[in-house]
Amino acid sequence: MEIPKEQKLYCKKCNAHTLHKLKQFKPGKARAMAWGTRENERKHKSGYGGKAEFTATVKKQTKEPTFVIECTVCGRKSYKNIQKRMKKAELVAKS
Numbered sequence: 001m002e003i004p005k006e007q008k009l010y011c012k013k014c015n016a017h018t019l020h021k022l023k024q025f026k027p028g029k030a031r032a033m034a035w036g037t038r039e040n041e042r043k044h045k046s047g048y049g050g051k052a053e054f055t056a057t058v059k060k061q062t063k064e065p066t067f068v069i070e071c072t073v074c075g076r077k078s079y080k081n082i083q084k085r086m087k088k089a090e091l092v093a094k095s
């Protein structure tokens with residue numbers, strides 16, 4: 001699906017609809033010593049194998065895309081995700 005690179009969206013700081021620039025969101029590296037990471041490791045690596053809870057056997061083929069949006073007026077950054085599963089989300093400059 002093609003998504004326009006620049007969109008007029010609401011900005012909390014400006015309290016108005018301003019032009020925003022969209023960027024693809026990339027998740028950062030998971031911290032190895034974070035509590036959640038350690039707990040997950042404990043669940044999956046302890047014991048004699050078996051079957052851990054909440055392990056997906058079939059992975060989802062699509063994702064709901066997330067973007068980082070930046071206000072062109074004040075520079076405030078926030079996130080926006082589209083509530084629709086799609087295989088590919090392409091940012092396209094609106095002509």
Ligand SMILES: [Zn+2]
Binds near residue numbers: 014071073
């Ligand atoms: Zn703003």
